[in-house]
Amino acid sequence: MAKPEPAPAPAGTAQPPPAEPARPLPWRYESSGYMINLAARLFERALAERIAPLGLTTGQFPVLLALWERDGLAQSELVRIVRVEQPTMAQILSRMERDGLIARAADPDDRRRALVRLTARGWSVQAPAVAAAHEVNRLAGRGLSDAQTREFLAVLMQMSANLSCAAAPGPT
Amino acid sequence: MAKPEPAPAPAGTAQPPPAEPARPLPWRYESSGYMINLAARLFERALAERIAPLGLTTGQFPVLLALWERDGLAQSELVRIVRVEQPTMAQILSRMERDGLIARAADPDDRRRALVRLTARGWSVQAPAVAAAHEVNRLAGRGLSDAQTREFLAVLMQMSANLSCAAAPGPT
């Protein structure tokens, strides 16, 4: 019947002695990729429901972070910063323009480029949106020490770097 | 001009003395949610390009893992195991059926339920697909000790548990 399987008991926490014959964790829970994917979806859901009242979506968030830090970037620069593919960025920017968060103006120096500028509304959501993101991070990190969180972030960075410049093993 | 920003140097690795005035890392790199989202996308890309030759996609992978472990599950059980919403599962199963990975048969005991069974092709991709996933995990974890990886997985589980039963703070 396949038990409900509602999140494996938080590892590292003491558990009552298992009445069952110590069923081993399914393999997936020892796979970094599987667990990262799961955690990423949970983070996204948690953020989505908190920024929806602001009229924001999760995909817009990294773009806003970049623009709040430096307004007037071109699409190609946002692509490099946010690290999504160019058509993904084009699509997100279209919706942000539609929703009045940004405006695009042609770059006079290079007519191929379109500079992205925040509107008043784009600026106005900064404080509450950042607060929502902080709250999700705080909630997720409950029960973890600062050292654990820092080490966790360091591992994430190492893994991202490992996967960044790693195409599939070419059939040499 | 916004520097290229091609992956922040892998933290924990020695870096040459910064010639620049020690520009602080943008805030996003200290956000668990941001970094998990980034890592998850990189994992997904790496897995996708390795299982594409098998005719598989990343969304099908968790479903296959569940079915390889126990064939003949109902859609609702897969939903609980894989932890996606029901319409997402329905869509993935439709494509898997279309692609000849699974077959759906009505449950004689409950005519609402449709039992999902692997086809011969669904079984045949198990070994190479699992090997591909292992390779991605191994690649991502390069330079990390076993202890680091275990601690990393424990943190991911804790965060997933924290975010699982955590709706937004009701406007009480």
Next chain:
DNA sequence: CAATAAAAGATAGGTTGCTATGCAATTGCC
């Protein structure tokens, strides 16, 4: 037993991600 509630699944519509492709503007090279 009949009416209602709950559960399983399908469908519609939206966002985010990808690849592949096409077009226009700029750059490089002879």
Next chain:
DNA sequence: GGCAATTGCATAGCAACCTATCTTTTATTG
């Protein structure tokens, strides 16, 4: 100067997520 390569962006099409809603079947309950 002129032609090719590169760069910036848009579009089409698909997969994987989501919420909202509907139908059908089973379970509950008065």
